[in-house]
Amino acid sequence: MKVTIKDIAKEANVSITTVSLVLNNKKCRVSQETKDRIFYLANKYNYVVNLNARNLVKQKTSTIGLLIPDIENIFFSSLVKQIEYVCRENNYSLVIVNSDEKIENDKNLINLLVSRGVDGLLLVLSNDSLNDESISNLINNLPIPYVMIDRYIPEANSNKVYFDNVLGASRIVNHLIKNGHKKIGCLTSPTYSVNGSHRVKGYLNAMEENSLEVKDDYIFQGNFQFESGYEAGEYFKNTDVTAIFSCNGMMTLGICKYFNDNHILIPDDISIVTYDNVLNRYMIGTSITAMEQNTSLLAENSCDILFKQIDDKAINNKTIILTPKLIINDSVKDLN
Amino acid sequence: MKVTIKDIAKEANVSITTVSLVLNNKKCRVSQETKDRIFYLANKYNYVVNLNARNLVKQKTSTIGLLIPDIENIFFSSLVKQIEYVCRENNYSLVIVNSDEKIENDKNLINLLVSRGVDGLLLVLSNDSLNDESISNLINNLPIPYVMIDRYIPEANSNKVYFDNVLGASRIVNHLIKNGHKKIGCLTSPTYSVNGSHRVKGYLNAMEENSLEVKDDYIFQGNFQFESGYEAGEYFKNTDVTAIFSCNGMMTLGICKYFNDNHILIPDDISIVTYDNVLNRYMIGTSITAMEQNTSLLAENSCDILFKQIDDKAINNKTIILTPKLIINDSVKDLN
Numbered sequence: 001m002k003v004t005i006k007d008i009a010k011e012a013n014v015s016i017t018t019v020s021l022v023l024n025n026k027k028c029r030v031s032q033e034t035k036d037r038i039f040y041l042a043n044k045y046n047y048v049v050n051l052n053a054r055n056l057v058k059q060k061t062s063t064i065g066l067l068i069p070d071i072e073n074i075f076f077s078s079l080v081k082q083i084e085y086v087c088r089e090n091n092y093s094l095v096i097v098n099s100d101e102k103i104e105n106d107k108n109l110i111n112l113l114v115s116r117g118v119d120g121l122l123l124v125l126s127n128d129s130l131n132d133e134s135i136s137n138l139i140n141n142l143p144i145p146y147v148m149i150d151r152y153i154p155e156a157n158s159n160k161v162y163f164d165n166v167l168g169a170s171r172i173v174n175h176l177i178k179n180g181h182k183k184i185g186c187l188t189s190p191t192y193s194v195n196g197s198h199r200v201k202g203y204l205n206a207m208e209e210n211s212l213e214v215k216d217d218y219i220f221q222g223n224f225q226f227e228s229g230y231e232a233g234e235y236f237k238n239t240d241v242t243a244i245f246s247c248n249g250m251m252t253l254g255i256c257k258y259f260n261d262n263h264i265l266i267p268d269d270i271s272i273v274t275y276d277n278v279l280n281r282y283m284i285g286t287s288i289t290a291m292e293q294n295t296s297l298l299a300e301n302s303c304d305i306l307f308k309q310i311d312d313k314a315i316n317n318k319t320i321i322l323t324p325k326l327i328i329n330d331s332v333k334d335l336n
Numbered sequence: 337m338k339v340t341i342k343d344i345a346k347e348a349n350v351s352i353t354t355v356s357l358v359l360n361n362k363k364c365r366v367s368q369e370t371k372d373r374i375f376y377l378a379n380k381y382n383y384v385v386n387l388n389a390r391n392l393v394k395q396k397t398s399t400i401g402l403l404i405p406d407i408e409n410i411f412f413s414s415l416v417k418q419i420e421y422v423c424r425e426n427n428y429s430l431v432i433v434n435s436d437e438k439i440e441n442d443k444n445l446i447n448l449l450v451s452r453g454v455d456g457l458l459l460v461l462s463n464d465s466l467n468d469e470s471i472s473n474l475i476n477n478l479p480i481p482y483v484m485i486d487r488y489i490p491e492a493n494s495n496k497v498y499f500d501n502v503l504g505a506s507r508i509v510n511h512l513i514k515n516g517h518k519k520i521g522c523l524t525s526p527t528y529s530v531n532g533s534h535r536v537k538g539y540l541n542a543m544e545e546n547s548l549e550v551k552d553d554y555i556f557q558g559n560f561q562f563e564s565g566y567e568a569g570e571y572f573k574n575t576d577v578t579a580i581f582s583c584n585g586m587m588t589l590g591i592c593k594y595f596n597d598n599h600i601l602i603p604d605d606i607s608i609v610t611y612d613n614v615l616n617r618y619m620i621g622t623s624i625t626a627m628e629q630n631t632s633l634l635a636e637n638s639c640d641i642l643f644k645q646i647d648d649k650a651i652n653n654k655t656i657i658l659t660p661k662l663i664i665n666d667s668v669k670d671l672n
Binding site: 080 | 378
């Protein structure tokens with residue numbers, strides 16, 4: 001015999017409405033004991049909320065789907081935590097999927113989230129996806145509201161919330177220049193990363209505006225991961241640079257680890273500045289001057305757009321460009 | 337007009353079976369272009385896979401739900417990544433939810449995952465949930481297979497995969513004792529943590545077996561987080577301990593940061609050993625002797641049980657106790 005919501009209400013001695021509210025994670029004034037009892041009975045009788053039927057009527061599941069590219073990258077795990085706080089404050093549950101920076105996973109996981117009934121999507125796409133037409137098609141035809149966070153497809157008609165990477169990179173490189181550095185290396189991200197390219201552009205802009213030469217060996221192409229930072233350490237040791245601008249935090253960890261392992265002192269022997277300010281709690285011995293991208297700010301702005309569009313049922317394309325903040329620490333030697 | 341699977345098949349010029357396989361994330365021999373086209377059409381016409389109807393027939397969604405307590409803790413983010421690899425290799429998608437160590441979130445999120453149609457659950461419960469009867473009730477009545485990972489309710493009839501924390505702690509404290517240390521402090525986890533209590537038990541066992549005194553001020557109660565480690569640094573500075581055993585990696589980061597900020601050298605001034613070996617890539621300047629809990633081993637064993645039970649449709653309660661591994665680094669001074 002199939003158990004209905006009526007049976008559960010009867011056995012729990014509450015109204016059908018109460019059972020519905022509890023099982024749908026809606027706010028309702030019943031005790032935690034009653035809630036537990038309702039969930040207990042629902043599980044006992046293998047009662048599964050009919051999501052599709054419910055969606056057709058209520059059009060709301062109070063769940064947000066979040067796609068991120070690399071859960072182990074501390075910038076993203078920090079962002080996830082902030083997004084979750086904002087969701088919870090607004091009575092949304094958050095379901096997270098991780099693409100491992102793979103374009104085919106982006107596709108499958110976005111479809112998975114949509115088919116499981118989420119009210120909206122927060123998307124940090126894989127780098128490869130930013131230049132992929134089938135991803136653009138998929139995203140442009142999504143049946144629910146969504147926001148591209150941190151990384152975006154420039155030409156897409158979509159909500160976007162991201163930091164101004166050109167500005168941020170330019171400012172932090174100018175900080176090095178003000179401290180008397182002229183020979184400045186750049187540890188870049190892979191060329192297919194839009195954010196990475198913008199940071200490199202900011203570096204090149206700052207160098208050009210100050211009439212400083214960018215020698216061929218001033219650029220080391222990394223891949224945003226720890227290991228490429230470590231390799232960059234060895235590379236830059238053999239150049240004449242006095243300072244290095246690293247395009248993300250994970251690579252900065254790597255380069256600092258290399259310098260430490262090889263008894264090269266920061267900032268006495270070499271100065272370092274970095275994009276991302278999520279490292280310093282993990283760093284023992286060195287605090288790096290950083291261009292901070294506040295994950296809380298990113299989370300709040302993204303969720304704000306998404307929640308409004310879910311409530312309004314209107315999809316307006318909105319772009320919010322956030323300004324990163326220079327955090328000065330002791331990793332830059334003053335050459336003046 | 338409501339679009340059916342038949343309409344999509346016709347427009348994509350493929351069979352209904354192909355559309356069904358693609359939209360359900362099943363393996364099928366069609367090109368990526370065809371897949372993209374099918375997803376594109378499904379999204380275009382707002383076609384949502386009827387999960388409940390499908391579940392009734394196929395009884396499988398090829399999705400696993402994972403509950404973790406703290407996404408920012410690098411032990412858990414490493415575990416998530418390993419679980420995801422194993423899931424992907426076995427053609428399962430992974431959906432992650434984060435409880436923020438809150439018992440009420442555990443309840444809501446487990447119910448959310450079950451109601452959204454996952455084939456099985458991997459649960460790392462909040463510490464508070466391990467002693468909560470309503471959680472036991474909820475879990476004992478889950479309609480799908482599940483495995484408790486890393487943390488477990490001792491009396492629960494359930495699959496469990498975890499490391500032997502008493503053994504691990506005892507071994508690493510014995511390592512300190514072999515190096516001549518007799519005054520050994522313990523930076524504990526909160527008392528409600530089963531794993532933490534076991535680690536403290538291992539410490540006490542090792543001290544007792546070697547007839548070493550545990551003075552009142554040798555125990556500092558932490559909470560598994562960075563800040564409590566930092567506080568513990570100041571605390572232990574005012575005791576006579578020559579070595580400290582820290583019960584997890586995040587607290588170890590904190591205590592190392594404190595010692596560094598206060599010019600206390602490891603291991604010259606104080607020796608440190610730690611549970612968890614996920615830190616050393618982040619640590620600049622110090623590598624800590626650690627009791628490694630291999631997250632890959634934990635992921636493989638947990639998924640192995642879960643996948644088998646999903647396939648067999650049988651829920652046998654299996655317990656796998658893994659042995660952690662001592663990784664010797666340069667954070668212990670030899671007093672012999």
